[in-house]
Amino acid sequence: MKNFDVPLHTKGRSVFVDDMPVPEGTLYAAVFPSPAAHGRIKKLDVGKAGTGEGVAAVLTCKDIPGQNQVGAIIQDECLLAEETVHFMGEPVALVIAETKAAAKKAFKDIVLEIDPLPAVTDPRESYANGTLIIPPRTFALGDVDKAWEECDMIVEGRVDSGGQEHYYMEPQGAVAVPVEDGGIKIYSSTQSPTGVQRIAARVLGQPMHKIEVDTRRIGGGFGGKEDQATPWACMAALAAYKLKKPVKLVLDRGEDIKMTGKRHPYSSDFKLGLKEDGTILAYDVMFYQNSGASADLSTAILERTLFHGTNSYFIPNVRATAACCYTNLAPFTAFRGFGGPQAMFVLESAIRTAAETMKLSPRVIQQKNLLNEDDTFPYGMKVENCRARRCWEEAEERYGFEAIFQNVESFNAANRMKKKGAAVMPVCFGISFTNTMMNQAGALVHVYTDGSVGVSTGAVEMGQGVNMKILGIAACTLSISPGRVKIETTNTTRAANTSPTAASTGADMNGRAVQVACQGIIGRLKRLAAELLHHENADDIEIKEDMVHLTGWKTALSWEALVTEAFNRRIDLSSHGYYATPDIYFDRTEEKGKPFAYHVFGTAVTEVTLDCLRGTYEIDAVHVVHDAGKSLNFLIDRGQAEGGVVQGIGWMTMEELIYSKDGRLLTDSSSTYKVPDIKFTPRVVDVHFLEDAGNPKAVMNSKAIGEPPLMYGIGAYFAILEAMKAFRPDGDIFFHSPLTPEKVLNFLYLKKPSIP
Ligand code: MTE
Numbered sequence: 001m002k003n004f005d006v007p008l009h010t011k012g013r014s015v016f017v018d019d020m021p022v023p024e025g026t027l028y029a030a031v032f033p034s035p036a037a038h039g040r041i042k043k044l045d046v047g048k049a050g051t052g053e054g055v056a057a058v059l060t061c062k063d064i065p066g067q068n069q070v071g072a073i074i075q076d077e078c079l080l081a082e083e084t085v086h087f088m089g090e091p092v093a094l095v096i097a098e099t100k101a102a103a104k105k106a107f108k109d110i111v112l113e114i115d116p117l118p119a120v121t122d123p124r125e126s127y128a129n130g131t132l133i134i135p136p137r138t139f140a141l142g143d144v145d146k147a148w149e150e151c152d153m154i155v156e157g158r159v160d161s162g163g164q165e166h167y168y169m170e171p172q173g174a175v176a177v178p179v180e181d182g183g184i185k186i187y188s189s190t191q192s193p194t195g196v197q198r199i200a201a202r203v204l205g206q207p208m209h210k211i212e213v214d215t216r217r218i219g220g221g222f223g224g225k226e227d228q229a230t231p232w233a234c235m236a237a238l239a240a241y242k243l244k245k246p247v248k249l250v251l252d253r254g255e256d257i258k259m260t261g262k263r264h265p266y267s268s269d270f271k272l273g274l275k276e277d278g279t280i281l282a283y284d285v286m287f288y289q290n291s292g293a294s295a296d297l298s299t300a301i302l303e304r305t306l307f308h309g310t311n312s313y314f315i316p317n318v319r320a321t322a323a324c325c326y327t328n329l330a331p332f333t334a335f336r337g338f339g340g341p342q343a344m345f346v347l348e349s350a351i352r353t354a355a356e357t358m359k360l361s362p363r364v365i366q367q368k369n370l371l372n373e374d375d376t377f378p379y380g381m382k383v384e385n386c387r388a389r390r391c392w393e394e395a396e397e398r399y400g401f402e403a404i405f406q407n408v409e410s411f412n413a414a415n416r417m418k419k420k421g422a423a424v425m426p427v428c429f430g431i432s433f434t435n436t437m438m439n440q441a442g443a444l445v446h447v448y449t450d451g452s453v454g455v456s457t458g459a460v461e462m463g464q465g466v467n468m469k470i471l472g473i474a475a476c477t478l479s480i481s482p483g484r485v486k487i488e489t490t491n492t493t494r495a496a497n498t499s500p501t502a503a504s505t506g507a508d509m510n511g512r513a514v515q516v517a518c519q520g521i522i523g524r525l526k527r528l529a530a531e532l533l534h535h536e537n538a539d540d541i542e543i544k545e546d547m548v549h550l551t552g553w554k555t556a557l558s559w560e561a562l563v564t565e566a567f568n569r570r571i572d573l574s575s576h577g578y579y580a581t582p583d584i585y586f587d588r589t590e591e592k593g594k595p596f597a598y599h600v601f602g603t604a605v606t607e608v609t610l611d612c613l614r615g616t617y618e619i620d621a622v623h624v625v626h627d628a629g630k631s632l633n634f635l636i637d638r639g640q641a642e643g644g645v646v647q648g649i650g651w652m653t654m655e656e657l658i659y660s661k662d663g664r665l666l667t668d669s670s671s672t673y674k675v676p677d678i679k680f681t682p683r684v685v686d687v688h689f690l691e692d693a694g695n696p697k698a699v700m701n702s703k704a705i706g707e708p709p710l711m712y713g714i715g716a717y718f719a720i721l722e723a724m725k726a727f728r729p730d731g732d733i734f735f736h737s738p739l740t741p742e743k744v745l746n747f748l749y750l751k752k753p754s755i756p
């Protein structure tokens with residue numbers, strides 16, 4: 001089934017925050033940003049700006065009726081700056097005017113004097129200064145210190161990975177409308193309507209029931225709107241509350257790139273010990289997370305880094321330590337993979353280092369150490385229904401690893417200025433929020449008297465197709481045609497206390513809640529049908545193609561007639577469903593538990609061609625075998641896998657965030673920050689889903705798919721590295737993503753190639 005949003009998107013008829021018709025008298029807000037990365041505010045005078053043409057008001061932290069605090073996990077983040085600014089672009093004041101242009105024009109009349117403080121942008125420097133958000137955490141298995149003695153080879157190294165701009169098509173934004181008695185209705189482009197509701201209530205000093213948040217869909221989130229949609233919605237709400245007028249606040253691209261957080265850059269040190277045959281015995285790793293200027297989701301992301309420290313491999317002795325390091329950059333935040341990709345890049349780099357030193361193929365080390373059934377992760381959980389080897393072997397057979405790597409060799413032997421490279425990338429990703437409490441979801445289903453159905457859940461549609469998947473689940477559970485089902489907006493008055501749509505759990509959890517709700521309704525309707533057909537056992541009733549069937553035979557009773565009759569007999573046609581992922585827990589004092597409902601597996605092989613004159617490369621092909629369980633929707637899942645792969649490759653190769661020493665983002669526009677376009681996209685992205693791979697741990701035997709495929713993109717780094725080595729075998733390999741053409745060219749030609 002095709003995603004019902006697609007025709008709307010292609011015709012430009014799907015509605016986003018900025019497309020919504022606004023009520024009469026709507027005002028427009030613009031955010032005045034801090035010009036300094038770190039400093040004490042000496043003077044802030046907005047008096048003159050407030051009298052500007054068309055300006056309705058200029059608000060600062062002093063105008064906040066409730067708490068000036070938007071931190072969700074750790075309360076360390078002001079909505080509007082108080083005494084200190086911590087990053088360039090930090091919101092300082094909010095100008096509200098008749099147009100956004102008028103609001104921005106008033107910026108020049110804001111007087112802001114700042115006493116500069118030293119700005120830190122490097123996480124290792126922050127670590128040395130002791131400016132950590134929480135004390136470092138360590139996951140451990142076996143005894144690393146003892147294991148070194150048994151190793152035939154020990155390698156060490158350093159790995160750096162850059163951040164990543166989300167570059168969702170729709171920038172951050174919200175419209176807030178005052179309703180009666182001090183209430184506010186907020187239309188927000190958020191992955192977390194409840195998050196917006198909770199924090200807006202805090203900022204306004206109102207109970208949560210006074211705040212209603214509504215989200216139709218968002219134009220991409222990728223994690224960037226999990227937490228960081230909240231401040232903009234709160235600012236719009238604050239202005240609407242103060243001025244008693246509707247207020248719209250939508251960032252333009254430049255504002256969005258400068259002011260919002262991105263994927264965390266990491267810097268890491270590793271030590272890897274192996275037996276002669278490539279068996280990994282010990283892994284010691286330290287992750288320095290560049291967390292940015294406030295905690296945001298950094299501690300949760302750090303936790304997921306630790307959970308994915310060993311990726312798809314079993315290592316008997318592990319010590320993984322990680323630290324959240326404050327810096328004076330816009331607070332880094334969730335981004336597809338949530339800290340997992342950063343961890344996997346380090347271990348793959350360690351494996352490459354070992355392979356290079358031991359003159360082994362990385363593939364031998366990778367394959368030898370893949371997870372087997374019942375292997376234990378450093379966090380104590382045993383892998384169940386392990387498909388790591390199955391994915392690897394199916395990929396090997398299906399795509400012919402031998403032939404691919406032989407082709408690379410013969411091509412490289414025959415060509416001087418063009419070189420090819422290839423790399424395999426296995427992935428194992430845990431599904432569930434690692435904060436157990438968040439693994440719950442609710443749904444509300446109404447059957448209307450004409451037999452049509454409205455479904456509300458906590459899931460937010462962001463292009464990942466969750467609404468289509470939920471529609472399929474509802475239609476299937478009620479056994480009616482999908483055309484009868486409509487997915488309503490995500491609204492805090494219909495689905496309360498929801499988790500953000502994140503951690504790839506949107507369809508898993510909300511889908512199950514919908515199933516539960518639909519089962520409630522269909523149970524009542526079947527009992528009624530049995531009664532109408534003078535039959536004892538309601539279990540003999542089935543609804544197929546909108547008709548009631550009795551013991552397999554079609555009757556004359558239609559779905560519509562049944563629903564109408566139920567209404568006439570005063571039978572409840574609505575139902576609320578609730579789902580909480582069972583049997584998961586995690587003990588943070590021991591750092592052990594069973595945090596995930598299950599794991600997703602897969603293997604990708606990436607082939608690239610390097611132009612050794614220019615340092616540019618093309619990604620020729622990415623072949624994937626992926627474990628999607630029993631897919632809820634093949635087209636959507638393929639789209640998720642393909643999109644994830646390309647986004648992952650972008651992170652590894654061309655997407656480069658460059659900051660000046662004083663904390664200014666220099667790559668702050670689409671002319672300086674490059675995301676993969678259609679020309680860069682691999683000519684071949686071939687995704688094969690495992691067959692007969694049902695997953696009893698998720699709704700209708702499916703598996704979550706949103707994030708895992710991004711990590712296949714990591715293979716591109718190592719494929720390019722292979723090609724670089726083929727041109728210059730004496731060059732020292734380095735692990736410093738993104739691997740931009742500039743870095744490649746330096747490696748190929750500089751006398752002493754150095755890591756930038
Ligand atoms: N796909 C599209 N098109 N747009 C997005 O913003 N976000 C990703 C992924 N796929 C995203 C996407 C992220 S970060 C997550 S966590 C999941 O979708 C969230 O949706 P799900 O839980 O329904 O998979």
Ligand code: MOS
Nearest residue numbers: 223335336502503
């Ligand atoms: Mo996704 S990074 O969990 O929003």
